[in-house]
Amino acid sequence: MGFLHNLREFASACCKPKEKRVPKKTVNIRVKMDCEGCVKKVKHAVEKLEGVESFDVNQKLQRVSVTGYVDAKEVLEEVRSTGKTADNWPFVPYNLVTYPYVKGAYDIKAPSGFVRNVPHANADPKSPEMKLMRLFDDENPDHCSIM
CATH class of the missing domain: 3.30.70.100 (Alpha-Beta Plaits)
Known part of the structure; x- marks a missing residue:
């Protein structure tokens, strides 16, 4: 199935015009x-x-x-x-948003584990707050060893 499926996809992709x-x-x-x-x-x-x-x-x-x-x-x-x-x-998983309770992100009608996808709920990775949060993160190899 793998080879024939890929061959069929290739043939259909070649036959279609580029804009389609x-x-x-x-x-x-x-x-x-x-x-x-x-x-x-x-x-x-x-x-x-x-x-x-x-x-x-x-x-x-x-x-x-x-x-x-x-x-x-x-x-x-x-x-x-x-x-x-x-x-x-309109929703994204709760754990992918930096600020899930910012105005407009939290929605009572959202399914469990989801919040609205709003731009101001995600933090800029270059912001000073995010740099401080990453300073003590376990995934950071240069984190503080006292923690």
């Missing part, structure tokens, strides 16, 4: 899904998209993740065509 090629990426979309019927509608809509390699519909998180050679706008339009309320996934 879309890089492989993962698109996350927030979709309001109440029941199994909603999940089936969304799955059916995502399956028929061209370039989809894999997808995951998570009713608990209200998220659809699509991986493949797809455009985010096309996926969003296709999911909206089912009649469901959908928008781009």
